[in-house]
Amino acid sequence: MVEVGYPSLEESQTATPVFSDSEIVELSNKYGTPIFLVDEETLVNRLNTLRRAYREYVGDVHVAYSMKANFNPSILQVFMRRGALFDITSVGELHFFTKSGGDVSRIIYTSVTEEENEFEKALKDGVRRFVVGSYNGLQNLVAAVNGSKKAVNVLIRINPEVAVKAVVRSACRNSKFGVPYSNGKKDSAPTLLKTILAEPLMSFEGFHFHLGSQIEDISCYVGALDRLEGFIERMKKQHPNLSVKIIDIGGGTPVFYGTPVPSPDEIGRIVSKRLNLFVERIGEKVTLVVESGRFLSTEASVLVTRVVNSKIYADQKFIYVDAGFHLLLDAALLHQSYPQYVLPRSFEDDSVKVKLAGRLCDSYDIFPLSQASDLKGADLGKIIVFQNVGAYSLVFGMPFHCQTKPPVFMRRLNGQFDLIRPAQKIEELYEEEGGALLQPQPSDYSQS
Ligand SMILES: Cc1ncc(COP(=O)(O)O)c(C=O)c1O
Incomplete structure (x- = not known):
């Protein structure tokens, strides 16, 4: 088993980038945007950190991963391989757990x-x-x-x-x-x-x-x-x-x-x-x-998006990205702000106020900015990276406006990126949403 280190205290109080700028640019050019990236090493670090945090307790300590935060099978396996317990809440989660090779004696069913x-x-x-x-x-x-x-x-x-x-x-x-x-x-x-x-x-x-x-x-x-x-x-x-x-x-x-x-x-x-x-x-x-759930999975993941439009309105600059709250539901539900940054980076301090908007036709589809957000240089064609999106987000994907789920890649401990969730195709979504049940109909448009 590869042992990885612990994040320092300073690191736990900053939004340190988990992926290099060149990795993000390269992957987004190759696979398009939006895409989610997950870092295995950060998942392992967080599990080690949490276990170590209770080292002064006199009895045994177990950390249980609450899989509601992120039920991706490859993420489950990272924690399974390192002996975590699992907090499971539904028969659906149980199915994911057992299908991913989990040992049922590790389950706390709540x-x-x-x-x-x-x-x-x-x-x-x-x-x-x-x-x-x-x-x-x-x-x-x-x-x-x-x-x-x-x-x-x-x-x-x-x-x-x-x-x-x-x-x-x-x-x-x-x-x-x-x-x-x-x-x-x-x-x-x-x-x-x-x-x-x-x-x-x-x-x-x-x-x-x-x-x-x-x-x-x-x-x-x-x-x-x-x-x-x-x-x-x-x-x-x-x-x-x-x-x-x-x-x-x-x-x-x-x-x-x-x-x-x-x-x-x-x-x-x-x-x-x-x-x-x-x-x-x-x-x-x-x-x-x-x-x-949150501490173990959040910091390992980013959402990579691209600016697809922009508009100046009064004293504000609207930046539209090719994502929306269908991918980060808590941004709308809880006004959760995720630290964001722009690639390629810009060091010019433009004083204009930026509003980060999603692609949904919904007034709530504006991403709150965090105190750690840095949107300097955000403009058409640039990449916007949302940090700390691994928990209660990646798994909330919903098809509002017929939006498909983006692919998810995991950077393994050896640095290689593996696809851990394929992109959903629009035709798959159409069929799942009932398109596959439609009977062929003769067209009567000619009468109108
Ligand atoms: C019973 C139970 N345990 C653990 C968790 C995980 O909480 P957190 O992700 O904040 O660590 C939840 C979250 O809803 C929960 O309901």
Whole structure:
């Protein structure tokens, strides 16, 4: 296995180009634009970095790749080959995982809807570790487990109801995810725990929470662990044999898009310190699971586009690229700004204000500029590179305006570029969208 190094702290607070200018120009001339590029070395670096961040924790640490961020089979294989666990949320993701050669014992299956037929399918495929976050969901899992007669490990998804400062928050009161510590109702952690402990084919393994994505203030992790520790102490009084083997702190490790963010090391140090105290007090040997989609996959990828039109309007210069929010949905949905730069580079400081527009007929199809964006010299024919687009973007491709999906190339550790997703052809899109179902019709245009 080729070992690659870790990014420095400075690197985690800048949008350092992952590909050389000449690589980008050469590939875009050869294959056209838009194209996505992915760097295997950066994927490996980020996995190593996240693992190392929790080195001060006394117990075992596992990093789980949340494949919702990017389910490209070649990317999955990079993490599979390096022994990552996988956070899987749907039977579709499970299919991608197993077809790509994944080992089902590495899966933590966390469904949102928790349907019985979904659990049946997952059990049939060999999944044996589930996270549940509703009473009905647990009953569905019980039914599927009893039907299949397969023993499983179960974690409870808690909603710790702590304040979270993040781009996407998932742990606020009334969030759709998880159960509260207590509300006297069946959808609560004590009820779920009691039910799991009473099921002969279920082994209770521990607790899971997910606070949000792109977390900006790391104190929420400590707040969530404070509450969890108190809860475990109370539950141990009710269930003297209760044993907690896993604590899964979900995702949220942020990435630099233009403003400084906490580094994985800072998060790892603080979480490890708190958790070391926690495990000492509860007297257990607990394995820590850290999930991540964004941090593991974002910085490895760029979207290469070309300026296909420009227009001066009032004091603004509109630059139109051959991409749009159909390729980077979060740009419209969350006003996510990606650092962009222009190739060939220009060092002239033109004072005109640039608006970066996509090709869709939609007012939201304007790309927010990040503080790290540099659009000096953006003009017709030039290349615009969008950095840090690997998570929640490359996999969002949608055919709005009959737009096809661009190809994706991965730069392997030996420097070679491999095609890892072919370009979708317009004829394929037409057929998928129902064109293939059309019956030949005699033309009656002559009558009009
Ligand atoms: C349960 C769970 N774990 C992990 C993640 C990954 O979060 P991130 O990509 O911010 O690390 C998500 C994202 O939605 C999630 O829902």
